[in-house]
Every structure is written in structure tokens, then in C-alpha cells.
Amino acid sequence: MGNIFSVSLSLDPIITRCSDCATGQASYICNLEDNLHALQAEVAGLKAIRRDLMSRVRVAEDEKQLKRLPQVDLWLSRAETLINDADQLIVQGPQHVENLCMGGCCTTHPRSSIKFGKQIAKKLLEVKDQKENGDFSGVASKPPLPSATERPSEPTVGLESNFNKVWSCLQKEQVGIIGIYGLGGVGKTSLLSQINNKFHDTTHDYHVIWAVASQDRPIERVQDQITERIGLSNEGWKSKSLDEKAEGIFQVLCKKKFALLLDDEVAPTLDDIWGWFDLTRAGVPLPPKENGSKVIFTTRRFDVCCQMQPNMDSNIRVECLPPGEAFKLFEEKVGSETLRMHPDICKLAEAVVEECAGLPLALIAIGRAMASKKTLREWEYATEVLRQSAASVLPGVGKEMYPKLKFSYDCLMSERVKSCFLYCSLYPEDYFIPKDELVDCWIGEGLLDEHTNLSSARNQGHFIIGSLIDACLLEKEGNHHVKMHDVIRDMTLWIAGESEKKFFVKSGIQLREQPKAKKWEEVTRISLMGNQIENLTEILECPNIQTLFLGRNDLKVIMDDFFNFMPMLRVLDLSLNQNLEELPVGIAKLVSLEHLNLSFTKIRKLPVELKALEKLKYLNVEWTHDLEMIPQQLVSSFSKLQVLKMEGCGFGCLLILEEMEHLRYLNVLTLTFRWVSELEKASRFNKFFSCAIEAVKLEDFRDSRSLNIMALAKLQHLCTLCIWSCMDLEEVKIERNIIEGAGCFHSLRSVTVDVCNHLRDVSWVTFAPHLEKLRIYECNGLEEIISEEKLGEIAELKGNLNLFSKLKGLFLDRLPKLKTIYHHALPFAQLKEIRIVKCPMLKKLPLNSNSAKGQRLVIKGEEGWWKDVEWEDESTQIAFLPTFKPWIF
The missing domain is CATH 1.10.8 (Helicase, Ruva Protein; domain 3)
Incomplete structure (x- = not known):
């Protein structure tokens, strides 16, 4: 019984499995082994197709810079997944094959075998289908152009304010072209990169194009970069002419809203300095207001900004960091x-x-x-x-550092301009260089063209200064001075040291003794100004030196033989040596000297030996209060003299006026008059008095209580007038024939009235239509600046005087009785600064809400005085309260 039962149990599973095999799912088991082999073959084929397709994709992407088609990318992704899944099933296959029995039509594990068989059959169909879909005629295409391409950039410091200015300009519909200018190395390219990356990171409708304008074929280079960016570039592009390229670019850009970012330099090579860029010639449509296109460019030159577009508000200077x-x-x-x-x-x-x-x-x-x-x-x-x-x-x-900065120097227009620029490095660091002084030195050294008159030469000099300011190589300091940035000065000295024209510059470094050099014979310019040198007791053998700056030292002694070996010296500056009382007789050795500056020294006499300086064209003895002796016939011996400056000189000008008549080339004269009789006598020397005088100081005037301005009003080139310590002077007469005349004081720019206690007003300044600065100090009796009564008489004859229309600075100090500047409000169209100190009775200013409108006016004074100022109305008070700055004594 037991044995029969046992057999019965062992046959049960077989009967069950055979029953399963007889169902419709038997095929999954019967075909498992064949399907498994077929899957292996199909996967191998799929892998081969994938390898071939990937190879084509890599060539297209890496060599042709194309982008794979989305359907190709999807196929490759799907193939990768199928291959991975199929490989995993194939690995499991042998185990399931071992479970097969009865000729492969039954299995010892029916459920798992059927499931596995289904997976194999399904994957086989998927792999076959993927292979059939893997036939691509093309695998990649040109990618769509992004609106902006991000540029690599390092974190920046201090550009936030400039960035905001540029970005704000970009938002204005009326602004189409924006110029970014500044010194080389100040951060212009970094700023432009920030603008580019802002476009990249924000949503906008601009097509942003970055291009670099190079010095070599700038238009062609920019065209190539634009076409690359807008998708025009192809094999035939290079063979096109400049005009054909421009036409193609124009046809595309005129239909786009674009932002063209033009950079002038690419660190570190700096191949790409450029001047004015012709957008139209390159094919760039000038940005129209209709679609809001923009051009933003960088340059080292302000004049390039003005040439590209004259709107000053859209030219943004990048300043050095605070x-x-x-x-x-x-x-x-x-x-x-x-x-x-x-x-x-x-x-x-x-x-x-x-x-x-x-x-x-x-x-x-x-x-x-x-x-x-x-x-x-x-x-x-x-x-x-x-x-x-x-x-x-x-x-x-x-x-x-220096080669990058030097590129601005290399691009200056001529060797003459370069020489003038290098000359500026002779002045100490942070020194405010007077423009006129600089130009006169250039003339003395022969750096400028030969001109028929001094005025023309000076004009050329000021034109060159303007060019250097435009190139950001000099910085403008007010209207009359320039300054050289410290690093630019260092670079300039480096250039001078590398060139054949050797400079020896030890200015402003607190030297106490005469320095030494290895090869004085190679030096062409020496500057020792701004030190503390007391004695020059060693001979300098400098056969090639042309300029020697010794100003602003503590010189007491210059040995007689000091100048013996400087036969080529043309410019000598000894100014502001306030302990120097005597010139060495050896100065006569300077036979080539053309420019001699002795101002602000304590020279007591000019040695007769100066007669040897036959080429002298410029002599400055201004503010030499101790000068008592100028030998007879000395001045007249300077037959080529063009400039004679004697304002503040202790020697009476009348003594040499007759000698001046023999100076046929004299163009510039500054003088001091101490007596009205001197002034009247000098006015008879019409040649000099009307044409040459640039500055006059009226000092003391003990012989008269009134001054007739007739003598001064007709001076054609009078720029500055100082009335000082005229204690007896009570009035300046305004005569009818002067009022009715034309051309009075048309060149006068600066007036100073100091220590004239009996003057009641200075109404006569209304005759100076171009007056820029008016300074009045310590005039105890002065009650008003402009007398309404006197002005009424003048206006009756002259009509609208347009009072103070050019005034930039008004300075009033220690005027205890001053009550009024003028009784009515004035427009002050160009006024920049008012300074009022110790004028306790001056309660009202000639201002209303329209005065100095649009100007950055600063009012300086004592805080107590400011609190008591009476305003015309509340709107005037609101307008001017923010302009006040306490005056610090």
C-alpha cells in the first residue's frame, strides 16, 4: 500500500507540468532556447549599429561643431537601455535552459520559465524594432543660436556703480550707442563681460553679439565674428569682399533686435586697441529707436566716444578704484x-x-x-x-603690466605727441601740472612745430594736451592743470628708460644732496624738482641734456662751474627755490638756453653775464619780490625773447619798458604797476600794452584815490588782473566812452581784489563778459559787489549785460561790511563754487530756484552763517540746502 502511494505522489508534479505545457503558453518554454540565441544575435547587431551611429555623432559634434538630432539622441538612449536589459536577460538564460525537460517542451519550474520566456520574446521584438529604426541619413544639425554666450570672467571689485550706469542706459529707448572709456587696465573689458553675462542670465529679446575690434583689419575681423554669431559663416564666406560681407550682415541684423558688444582689448596680448569704428562699413545697422537695438563699445580714448556718438550722457568713464x-x-x-x-x-x-x-x-x-x-x-x-x-x-x-599700458602710448598719433607725453613724467608724482607752463617748456625744448607766432605754437600745445586727455594718459584737473596717474607715470619712466632718450628723474623723493648717475653723458632730461637739495657743488658733465628741472628745492648755492658742460641745455627751471639769492656767473655757459624760469626765488639781481644767452625766448621772474637789479640793456639783448613774465617782480617795470620796444618777437608780458602814473605812462607803449600783456598786478597805488579803467579795458589779451593792497583806492571809474566802446575785457578770466579797504564796490567787473573767477579778500569798506545804481547806468547804455554768465567760482573772504552781492537773482549758468567766509552782514544770496539749474553747485562757508541765510522763497531754500559744505579753515 505504502509503495503504491509513494509512486502516486512522484507522478503528480509531472502530470501538472505536462498539463501546463499543453496550454497556450507552452510556446514560451518550447521556444525559449531558440529565442535566447536569437536575442544574443540581435543585440550584437544593435550594438554594432549603435557604435557606428555614435562614431558619426562624435565626428559631427567634435569636428563640425554640430548638435545631434533629438531623434538620434532618443534612439541612442533607447538602444542603451535595451542593450543593458537584454544583457541582463542573456546572463540569466543558462539557468532557465537547465530547467527544461522532455525535449525542451517542459520545465521543472513552469511559472518562472514561462515568465522568463515571455521576457525574452518581448525583448527580442523590441531589439529587432530598434534595429529597424536605426537608419539615419543625418545624425546632427547646426544648433540654434543662443541669445547670449556666457564669457569667462573673474570676480570683480568696484564695478557695481559703472555696471548700473551702463545697464540703466540700456533701458532707455532713446539711447542706441553707449561708450565705455577709461585708462588701460581700469576694468573696461571686465565691465563689458559683466554686461554680456547679465544678458546671458536674464530673459530678454536681444540677440547678443560679442566682438573684438583689432588694430589689424578691424572691420574684417569684426565682420567675421558677427557672421559666426548670427550663423552666416560658411565655406564661401572668406572669399567675399568687405562690401559683400557688410550687405549680408546688414540683411540679417536689420531684422533682429541685437546688442553688439565691441571690445577694444583682449588681455593679455592687447592686440586690439582701436580708434573710431565705422559700424555702417561693417554692415551693422545704426541702432534704430524702433526695435531698440544697442551697440556698447569700450575704448581708451574719449574722442573715440565722441566720434561714435556725441551724446555725453551715454559716454561712461570707468574710474580708478577708491x-x-x-x-x-x-x-x-x-x-x-x-x-x-x-x-x-x-x-x-x-x-x-x-x-x-x-x-x-x-x-x-x-x-x-x-x-x-x-x-x-x-x-x-x-x-x-x-x-x-x-x-x-x-x-x-x-x-x-607696463606693456599693456604702453599700448595706449604706442597708438598716439605721432612721435611729436609721444615726446610731449614722455616729458610729463619729469614732474613729481601727483603733481598738478599747469598747462601753460608745460606748453612753454615744450616750446623751449623745440618739441612743437615751428610757428610764425607764439599763439599758434601754444594752440598746438593745448591741442596735444587735449589729445593726451582724450587718450586717458593725462587727467584733467580743472581748466588750467593736468595730472598724470601714478602708474602711468611709472610706465612713462619705464618707456623713457628703455628708449635712447634717457631720463634721470628723481623728483619729489626728499633728496637732500645732489644725486649721482653712472652715465651722465647719455641723459637728455634731468628732473630733481620737489626735493630738499641745498647745494649744487659737483659739476655735471651732460653734453646731451636739454631740460633740467631744479624747481621746488631748498637751493642756496649753485657753484659757478655747475653749468659748464651742458652746451645743449634749452630749458632750465629754478623756480620756487625760496632761499636762492644769487645766480652763478657760469650760467653764461648755457649758450643754447631758450627757457629760464626764476619765479618765486629770492634772486636780488640778474647777472650781466646773462647777455650770453642769445637764444633766450622765455624769461620768468614773477614774484621775485627781492629782485632790485636788472642791468641796463640786458633785457634788450635778448633779441629773440617771446615771453617776459614780471608780475610780482620787485624791479620796477618802467625802467625796462623802453628796452622792451626793441624786442620785436615779444608776445607775452606780465607786469606789476605800483603807481597810477606808471600805468598811465606804460599805456603809451601801445605795442606791448595792448597786444602782449596777459597779466597785470596793481599794487599799493599810493598816489591816487581813483583808477580810470580806460588803460586796462582795451588790453586785448589780459587774462588775469590782481588789485592788491591799494589802501587809498576808493573807486574804479567807469567812463562813458568805455561803455560805448566794444571789446572791453573780452579776454579777462580771473579778477582778484585784496586788501583795498576803501573800495565800496567792484561794479566794473560787469565789463568782463567771460569772467570765470572773482576773488575778493580783506576789503573792510566793501558794501556790495555790484552796485545796482551803477549797473543801471551801464545797462541803459549797453543793454542786457548777461551778468556773470560765465562765472565758475565766487570767493568772498573777510568782508565785514558786505551786505549784497547783487540785489536780484542771477542765472549763474556755469557756477560751480561759492565760498563765503567771515562776511557776517551778507544775509541774502542772488539765487532763486532757477539759479545754477542743472549745475553741480557747491556753497562753502561757516555753519553759523549758513543758518542765518535768508532765502527768496521755500523752493529756493529746498534747492540749495543740499549744496552746502562747511568751510574748514
Whole structure:
């Protein structure tokens, strides 16, 4: 019984399995092994197709810069998934094959075998279908152009304000072209990159194009970059002419809203400095207001901005960094760890940053150079060489920084302009260089063209100064001075040191003794100005020197033989040596000298030996109060003299007026008159008095209580007039024939009235239509500036005087009785500054809400006085309250 039961149990599973095989799912088991082999073959084929397709895709993407088609990308992704799934099933196959029995039509594990068989059959169909869909005639296409392409950029410091200005301009419909200008290395390209990346990161409807305008074929280079960006570039493009390219670009861009970003430089090569760029010639439509297209460009030159578009509000200057941000940038490059290596290093770092004067290029270059310097002595040395304008000795600085800055110099219009620029480095660091003084030195050295008259030469000099300001190589300081950025000055000295024209410049470095040089014979210019040198007791053998600046020292003694070996010297400046009482007789050796400046010295006499200076064209003895002796016939011996400056000179001008009549080339004259009789007598020398005089000082005037301005009113070139310490002077007469005349005081720009206690008003200044500065000090009796009564008489004859229409500065100091400037409000169209100090009775200013409208006016004075000012109305008070700045004595 037991055996029969046992057999019965062992046959049960077989009967069940056979029953399953007889059902419709038997095929999954019966075909399992064949399907498994077929799947392996199909997968191998699919892998081969995938490899071939991937190879075609890589060639298209890497070599042709195309983008794979979405359907190809989808097929490859699907194939990858199928291959991975199929490989996993194939790995499991042998195990399921082993479970088959009865010729492969039954299995010991029916459920799992049927399930596996289904998976194999399904995957086989999917793989076959994927293979059939893998035939692509093309695998990639040109990608759609992005609206903007992100540019690599480092974090910046201090550009936020400029960025906001540019971005704000971009939002204005009426602005189509925006110029970004500034010194080389100040951050213009970084700013433009920020603008580009802002476009990349925000939603907008502009098509943004970045292009670099190079010096070599600028239009063609920009055209190529534009066509690449807008998808025009192809094999036949290079063979097209410039005009054909321009036409193609125009046809595309005129239908787009574009933002063209034109950069003038690419660090570190700086191949790409450029001037005015002709957008139309390149095929760029001038940005129309209709679609809001924009052009933003960078340049080192302000004049390029004006040529590209004259709207001043759309020309944005990138300034150097203020001290705090400059130090932050420097710290980023040098590393805070370095600054903590010694307690004094941080203080020295501040001095280094100060020498960089906020120029990012210098801060970065010197910061990197100092990053490895961990000792106090290294930092002390670096500070010393920077103060001596010798940054090129620091590792990498000379090669990294100066060549980039030098490109602006290389692009100056001529060798003449370059020489004039290099000359500016003779002045000390941070020195405000008077424009007229600079031009006169250029003339003395022969740097300018030969002109028929001095005025024409000066005009050329001022034109060159304007060009250097436009190139951001000089900085404008007011109307009459320029300044050279510290790093630009260092670069200039580096250029001069590398060139054949050797400079020896030790200005403003607190020298106490006469310095030494290895090869004086190679030096062409020497500047020792701004030091503390007392004695010049060693002969300088400088056969090639043409300029020698010794001004602003403490000179007491110049040995007689000091000038013996300077036969080529043309410009000598001894000014502001306030201990210098005597000139050496050896100055007669300077037979080539054309320019001699002795102003603000204590020279007591001019040596007769100066007669040897037959080529002298410029002699300045202004403010030499102690000068008592000028030998007879000395001045007349200077037959080529063009400029004679004697304002503030102690020697009476009447004594040499007759000699001046023999100076046929004299163009510029400044004089001091101490007596009315002197003035009247001098007015008879019409040649000089009407044509040559540029500045007059009226001093003392003890012989009269009134002054007839007839003698001064007709001076054609009178620019400055000073009335000083005329204690008896009560009035300046305005005569009817002057009023009715024409051309009175048309050149007068500056008037100073000082210590004239009996004057009641200065109404006569209404005759100076171009007056820019009016200074009145310590006039105890002055009650009003312009008398309404006198002005009424004048206006009756002259009509509308347009009073003070050009005035820029009004300075009133220690005028205890002053009550009125003028009784009515004035427009003050160009007024920049009013300074009122110790004028307790002046309660009302000639201002209303329209005065100085649109101008950045500053009013300085004592806070107590300001609180008591009476305003015409509330709107005037509101308009001018923010303009006040307390005057600090």
C-alpha cells in the first residue's frame, strides 16, 4: 500500500507540468532556447549599429561643431537601455535552459520559465524594432543660436556703480550707442563681460553679439565674428569682399533686435586697441529707436566716444578704484595669509596700494608679485621701489603690466605727441601740472612745430594736451592743470628708460644732496624738482641734456662751474627755490638756453653775464619780490625773447619798458604797476600794452584815490588782473566812452581784489563778459559787489549785460561790511563754487530756484552763517540746502 502511494505522489508534479505545457503558453518554454540565441544575435547587431551611429555623432559634434538630432539622441538612449536589459536577460538564460525537460517542451519550474520566456520574446521584438529604426541619413544639425554666450570672467571689485550706469542706459529707448572709456587696465573689458553675462542670465529679446575690434583689419575681423554669431559663416564666406560681407550682415541684423558688444582689448596680448569704428562699413545697422537695438563699445580714448556718438550722457568713464575697494582687490590677489605674516606688512601693503592709485591692472599685477613675499624686509623694499617709480624690478610686473599700458602710448598719433607725453613724467608724482607752463617748456625744448607766432605754437600745445586727455594718459584737473596717474607715470619712466632718450628723474623723493648717475653723458632730461637739495657743488658733465628741472628745492648755492658742460641745455627751471639769492656767473655757459624760469626765488639781481644767452625766448621772474637789479640793456639783448613774465617782480617795470620796444618777437608780458602814473605812462607803449600783456598786478597805488579803467579795458589779451593792497583806492571809474566802446575785457578770466579797504564796490567787473573767477579778500569798506545804481547806468547804455554768465567760482573772504552781492537773482549758468567766509552782514544770496539749474553747485562757508541765510522763497531754500559744505579753515 505504502509503495503504491509513494509512486502516486512522484507522478503528480509531472502530470501538472505536462498539463501546463499543453496550454497556450507552452510556446514560451518550447521556444525559449531558440529565442535566447536569437536575442544574443540581435543585440550584437544593435550594438554594432549603435557604435557606428555614435562614431558619426562624435565626428559631427567634435569636428563640425554640430548638435545631434533629438531623434538620434532618443534612439541612442533607447538602444542603451535595451542593450543593458537584454544583457541582463542573456546572463540569466543558462539557468532557465537547465530547467527544461522532455525535449525542451517542459520545465521543472513552469511559472518562472514561462515568465522568463515571455521576457525574452518581448525583448527580442523590441531589439529587432530598434534595429529597424536605426537608419539615419543625418545624425546632427547646426544648433540654434543662443541669445547670449556666457564669457569667462573673474570676480570683480568696484564695478557695481559703472555696471548700473551702463545697464540703466540700456533701458532707455532713446539711447542706441553707449561708450565705455577709461585708462588701460581700469576694468573696461571686465565691465563689458559683466554686461554680456547679465544678458546671458536674464530673459530678454536681444540677440547678443560679442566682438573684438583689432588694430589689424578691424572691420574684417569684426565682420567675421558677427557672421559666426548670427550663423552666416560658411565655406564661401572668406572669399567675399568687405562690401559683400557688410550687405549680408546688414540683411540679417536689420531684422533682429541685437546688442553688439565691441571690445577694444583682449588681455593679455592687447592686440586690439582701436580708434573710431565705422559700424555702417561693417554692415551693422545704426541702432534704430524702433526695435531698440544697442551697440556698447569700450575704448581708451574719449574722442573715440565722441566720434561714435556725441551724446555725453551715454559716454561712461570707468574710474580708478577708491582706496577701500583698491585694498580689497589687492588683498584678494596677495592673499590675507601673506598680510598676516608680520604686524607691519599690512601697513606697508596700504602704502603699496596707495602707489597703485586705484588702477586695477597695477593692483592685480603687484598683488600677484607680492603674494609669495612673506618677510617684512621684502615688503619694505617693494614699498621703496614703488615710491621711486621702479615697479619694473618686482618679479613679473614689468613684463605683465607696463606693456599693456604702453599700448595706449604706442597708438598716439605721432612721435611729436609721444615726446610731449614722455616729458610729463619729469614732474613729481601727483603733481598738478599747469598747462601753460608745460606748453612753454615744450616750446623751449623745440618739441612743437615751428610757428610764425607764439599763439599758434601754444594752440598746438593745448591741442596735444587735449589729445593726451582724450587718450586717458593725462587727467584733467580743472581748466588750467593736468595730472598724470601714478602708474602711468611709472610706465612713462619705464618707456623713457628703455628708449635712447634717457631720463634721470628723481623728483619729489626728499633728496637732500645732489644725486649721482653712472652715465651722465647719455641723459637728455634731468628732473630733481620737489626735493630738499641745498647745494649744487659737483659739476655735471651732460653734453646731451636739454631740460633740467631744479624747481621746488631748498637751493642756496649753485657753484659757478655747475653749468659748464651742458652746451645743449634749452630749458632750465629754478623756480620756487625760496632761499636762492644769487645766480652763478657760469650760467653764461648755457649758450643754447631758450627757457629760464626764476619765479618765486629770492634772486636780488640778474647777472650781466646773462647777455650770453642769445637764444633766450622765455624769461620768468614773477614774484621775485627781492629782485632790485636788472642791468641796463640786458633785457634788450635778448633779441629773440617771446615771453617776459614780471608780475610780482620787485624791479620796477618802467625802467625796462623802453628796452622792451626793441624786442620785436615779444608776445607775452606780465607786469606789476605800483603807481597810477606808471600805468598811465606804460599805456603809451601801445605795442606791448595792448597786444602782449596777459597779466597785470596793481599794487599799493599810493598816489591816487581813483583808477580810470580806460588803460586796462582795451588790453586785448589780459587774462588775469590782481588789485592788491591799494589802501587809498576808493573807486574804479567807469567812463562813458568805455561803455560805448566794444571789446572791453573780452579776454579777462580771473579778477582778484585784496586788501583795498576803501573800495565800496567792484561794479566794473560787469565789463568782463567771460569772467570765470572773482576773488575778493580783506576789503573792510566793501558794501556790495555790484552796485545796482551803477549797473543801471551801464545797462541803459549797453543793454542786457548777461551778468556773470560765465562765472565758475565766487570767493568772498573777510568782508565785514558786505551786505549784497547783487540785489536780484542771477542765472549763474556755469557756477560751480561759492565760498563765503567771515562776511557776517551778507544775509541774502542772488539765487532763486532757477539759479545754477542743472549745475553741480557747491556753497562753502561757516555753519553759523549758513543758518542765518535768508532765502527768496521755500523752493529756493529746498534747492540749495543740499549744496552746502562747511568751510574748514
